[in-house]
Amino acid sequence: MGLVDQLVNQPHYTLVNQPRENDILSHKELFDSIPEEYLSHKEKYENAIRKTVLYYRLMQKYQNYKEGSTILDETRANYRNLVSFAVFKDYPPLMLHNGMFIPAIAGQGTPEQQKHWLKRAKNMEILGTYAQTELGHGTFIRGLETTAEYDPSTEEFVLHSPTLTSYKWWPGGLGHTVNYCVVMAQLYIRGRHHGMQPFLVQLRDEATHMPLPGVKLGEIGAKLGLSTVNNGFLAFEHHRIPRDRMLMKNAQVLKDGTFVAGPSSKLAYGTMIYVRVIIVNGMANLMAKAATIAVRYSAVRRQSQIKPSEPECQILDYVTQQHKLLICIATSLAFSTCARWLWDVYTGVMGQMESGNMDHLPELHALACSLKVVSTMDVSGLVERCRLACGGHGFMHSSNLPYTYGLATAACTYEGENTVLLLQTARSLVKAWQKGSKGKPLSPTEAYLMDKSPVPKWENTLDGIIAGFRRVSAGKVQDCVSKIDKLVKMGTSYEDAWNQTSVRLVAASEAHSRAVILATFRSEVSRAAAALSPPLSRVLHQLVHLYCVYWALERLGDLLLYTSIAERDVQELQQQYEDLLQKIRPNAVGLVDAFDLRDEILNSTLGAYDGRVYERLMEEALKSPLNAEPVNQSFHQYLKPFMHGKL
């Protein structure tokens, strides 16, 4: 539940940071007796499986657990998402089971296939993942090499991995955990290629868990983060599956091998849109976690003096610390409000598509790409900033900031690498510009591109800043179109012209995303604030104001290029920003408390509600196995003979 919704739904906001009776988190066996940092790679995985089965059993008991329906709309779904932070500092091995396997069946399966497989998957009778990326390809889906050849004589598909680079590589849980998966493979019938299609494939014997004949499985090894997700590899050796294992909601293969195309070949990519939409909300949660840890720690930590005559001050009283951290609170709020707005757009387009109307799919794809990119890019950068703002203790795993950074930065790559997705949005913007230039109507989020009115006098207001970001985006898109047109007129191919303009295209795409986010954040808070008490409404508007002024200052170069902002406006903006830091400072701790993330979910020595930072740091340090004895055996084995010149 986003901060605004929490505040709206709980008028007198009671922050009880105590374990609620009969609550999932009251089960101590969910937690590690010794920190998992001290486990081996293999033990970490085995411990994660132990916790996974406990976690899901408790979920089913307490939450009548159901996945994938309205994941963003259910408070309990978001609560589940947050509770998983408590149980798994890194993601669980079944992250993809709920995150993609179930949604892929729901989005790509026929009603009969959904009926059969969703029941088994939601009851955890089978465990699955989503296998699309290969050793040789992740972005370029059309270049994926795994094949599915239809054999009409046996009414089967023959799955095959023709090369080493065709091995599926990365899918979460694939190494040793799941026994099924949705495999994306190139469909061939009688030698004719019918594009990328989804296949539901059993990988392991349900009783013995042994890989089936013709199926090669393993894990890909240690990673920067997500150490317990069990990302794996998969190869097929002419592995046969029945015809009814192709998920046939969109395209079908009849018994005789007739291929029936779906309304759009891109519908097979639908699961990716869904996950990109979900990721935005996930980033808001990660940001809330990191902001809570860093702001609370900054209220506890005293270091140096502002005035020599005074005692050491809270580091949160340094304006530089406020500059580092208050934007993090606003960012979490911005992305949780945008996530709910994007979810409504997504469900709206999915509803239209159910009745065959595909008109708004391109806009949804562009929005999902751009918001996934900006939320993951901003949050991974700001989580790292939270870590740095906590000094040495932020570098400790026990602070939970390094893990949180690993979770955030992974999302910059998975579900579509960020540069590639910004280029997707740029593709949509260039097409919109070309369409608008012919007088055709544009989608609601792109209509501003055709604003041909003269550049107005700059105003240091929210309206002025949001209008300014729209000017920047439109100006950048126009410059890209002009450069491409000029190169093509000089004889360059369109594709080469596109590539030569791609740095600008990525920048235009980001500018568009920022314009959408600023406008959405502001309108969503204004809508919700009407139901709030005046003090609460004021602080939320301060956060929106801070967010807009922060990004105006961050993108001054663009504003100077494409708007009428002048030096005195910039000076005034800088002063506005510093005034806002001062206004928000007194509410900083209250605001992160309003995220209401319990100590178990924060999982942090620095962010605990009681502020006992030093005691917790020491408690965690003493859990290190090395502290079990005053002299480690390596002294006698190595150091002593070495120091006595005997080694």
Ligand SMILES: CCCCCCCC/C=C\CCCCCCCC(=O)SCCNC(=O)CCNC(=O)[C@H](O)C(C)(C)COP(=O)(O)OP(=O)(O)OC[C@H]1O[C@@H](n2cnc3c(N)ncnc32)[C@H](O)[C@@H]1OP(=O)(O)O
């Ligand atoms: C606890 C909180 C923590 C936070 C996180 C919480 C959330 C966690 C939630 C849940 C757990 C799940 C965690 C996920 C784990 C990772 C999973 C994976 O990574 S699965 C693999 C993903 N792989 C990609 O995304 C490949 C990226 N590549 C592509 O999408 C394509 O290859 C693309 C678009 C880059 C280029 O493909 P082209 O070359 O075939 O397409 P072109 O020619 O550019 O476009 C053709 C047309 O198709 C449209 N198009 C492309 N993709 C589309 C799509 N997805 N939907 C609709 N249209 C699409 C385009 O707009 C274009 O349209 P026109 O021709 O312009 O009209």
Ligand SMILES: Cc1cc2nc3c(=O)[nH]c(=O)nc-3n(C[C@H](O)[C@H](O)[C@H](O)COP(=O)(O)OP(=O)(O)OC[C@H]3O[C@@H](n4cnc5c(N)ncnc54)[C@H](O)[C@@H]3O)c2cc1C
């Ligand atoms: C933690 C994690 C979990 C994952 N989980 C899964 C999973 O469960 N299932 C699954 O199928 N996949 C999964 N993936 C794979 C992920 O989807 C891919 O890594 C991602 O799509 C990027 O593809 P790639 O790795 O091939 O990188 P590449 O596409 O090779 O990117 C490498 C570089 O090339 C650039 N580049 C590539 N194409 C273009 C282009 N057209 N224009 C400009 N620049 C370009 C990129 O910007 C990037 O800088 C996971 C990845 C990670 C990191």
